[in-house]
Amino acid sequence: MGGLSMDQSFVQAPEHRPKPTVTEATGIPLIDLSPLTAGDAAAVDALAAEIGAASRDWGFFVVTGHGVPAEAVARATAAQRAFFALPAERKAAVRRSEAAPLGYYESEHTKNVRDWKEVFDLVPREPPPPAAVADGELVFENKWPEDLPGFREALEEYARAMEELAFRILELIARSLNLRPDRLHGFFKDQTTFIRLNHYPPCPSPDLALGVGRHKDAGALTILYQDDVGGLDVRRRSDGEWVRVKPVPNSFIINVGDLIQVWSNDRYESAEHRVSVNSAKERFSMPYFFNPASYTMVEPVEELVSEEDPPRYDAYNWGDFFSTRKNSNFKKLSVENIQIAHFKKTVTA
Ligand SMILES: O=C(O)CCC(=O)C(=O)O
Numbered sequence: 001m002g003g004l005s006m007d008q009s010f011v012q013a014p015e016h017r018p019k020p021t022v023t024e025a026t027g028i029p030l031i032d033l034s035p036l037t038a039g040d041a042a043a044v045d046a047l048a049a050e051i052g053a054a055s056r057d058w059g060f061f062v063v064t065g066h067g068v069p070a071e072a073v074a075r076a077t078a079a080q081r082a083f084f085a086l087p088a089e090r091k092a093a094v095r096r097s098e099a100a101p102l103g104y105y106e107s108e109h110t111k112n113v114r115d116w117k118e119v120f121d122l123v124p125r126e127p128p129p130p131a132a133v134a135d136g137e138l139v140f141e142n143k144w145p146e147d148l149p150g151f152r153e154a155l156e157e158y159a160r161a162m163e164e165l166a167f168r169i170l171e172l173i174a175r176s177l178n179l180r181p182d183r184l185h186g187f188f189k190d191q192t193t194f195i196r197l198n199h200y201p202p203c204p205s206p207d208l209a210l211g212v213g214r215h216k217d218a219g220a221l222t223i224l225y226q227d228d229v230g231g232l233d234v235r236r237r238s239d240g241e242w243v244r245v246k247p248v249p250n251s252f253i254i255n256v257g258d259l260i261q262v263w264s265n266d267r268y269e270s271a272e273h274r275v276s277v278n279s280a281k282e283r284f285s286m287p288y289f290f291n292p293a294s295y296t297m298v299e300p301v302e303e304l305v306s307e308e309d310p311p312r313y314d315a316y317n318w319g320d321f322f323s324t325r326k327n328s329n330f331k332k333l334s335v336e337n338i339q340i341a342h343f344k345k346t347v348t349a
């Protein structure tokens with residue numbers, strides 16, 4: 001199934017293997033966004049406060065009443081299933097390469113261990129192609145599979161719905177930090193957002209492998225669709241325990257990424273998460289990674305720093321960070337991959 005066969009490259013170190021039973025998370029905030037449509041100012045303030053608390057305490061929350069049409073989600077997930085059901089050679093025809101990193105891939109590594117999954121990456125907005133490709137320059141052109149009717153249209157429709165939702169959540173996050181509602185919008189003018197289709201085939205050794213190894217999402221926000229199988233685990237901040245995020249119909253999981261952690265000067269924290277697999281059922285998920293322009297210099301926003309609360313990070317370039325991280329996902333390297341902790345200022349007492 002899915003063409004993966006279990007070997008040593010998938011085996012997690014003993015301390016990172018999932019326990020046979022993972023506790024189902026209770027207390028992950030479930031937030032109804034429908035007050036946004038009604039537009040009542042007090043209700044929107046209350047919503048922002050709720051999102052602020054969730055971003056601070058969990059870095060993860062689930063939204064309902066989000067306004068994304070159920071038909072758009074249904075068309076996108078049907079397209080996803082149709083793609084992964086294609087024969088291996090048709091998927092290989094749109095395989096990603098080091099220079100052209102979009103499309104199909106079945107050998108991603110997280111922290112140097114291979115993930116039990118296959119993926120398809122696409123960008124909602126293709127940057128203009130470079131006039132001449134310099135050595136080492138990446139080409140972000142979508143690779144659409146041939147003869148898969150409706151695939152491209154379904155994903156383009158889904159991408160538009162996700163962008164609308166992403167800006168709404170970004171605005172609520174800005175409000176929750178007492179910033180101007182559109183304070184963070186400018187970073188997304190030439191965004192590097194991408195959508196990933198994930199397929200986790202049944203795994204013969206779910207006790208040894210993971211669908212995605214433990215990690216934090218590097219971008220601003222992740223909006224994740226998951227099917228009803230379950231497998232996403234979050235490390236609970238209160239006690240460090242891994243807990244399973246229960247699938248909720250017609251919802252999306254919102255994941256605060258590293259960029260919001262830095263912009264907020266650690267008021268909010270991106271949560272560590274991973275994907276467990278199982279031997280009986282395949283699982284599908286679809287994250288939308290909302291990422292800023294590659295030229296963005298990432299640092300705590302000036303309204304959130306002061307003499308008493310100085311910036312906790314040195315500025316870093318998003319494009320450089322992201323391509324370094326991507327490179328480490330592409331193959332097994334012998335070094336630790338790049339993390340925002342590397343830009344954390346050392347506090348001198
Ligand atoms: O499949 C999932 O539920 C989450 C996947 C994920 O964390 C990722 O692709 O970054």
Ligand SMILES: [Fe+2]
Nearest residue numbers: 215216217273
């Ligand atoms: Fe993730």
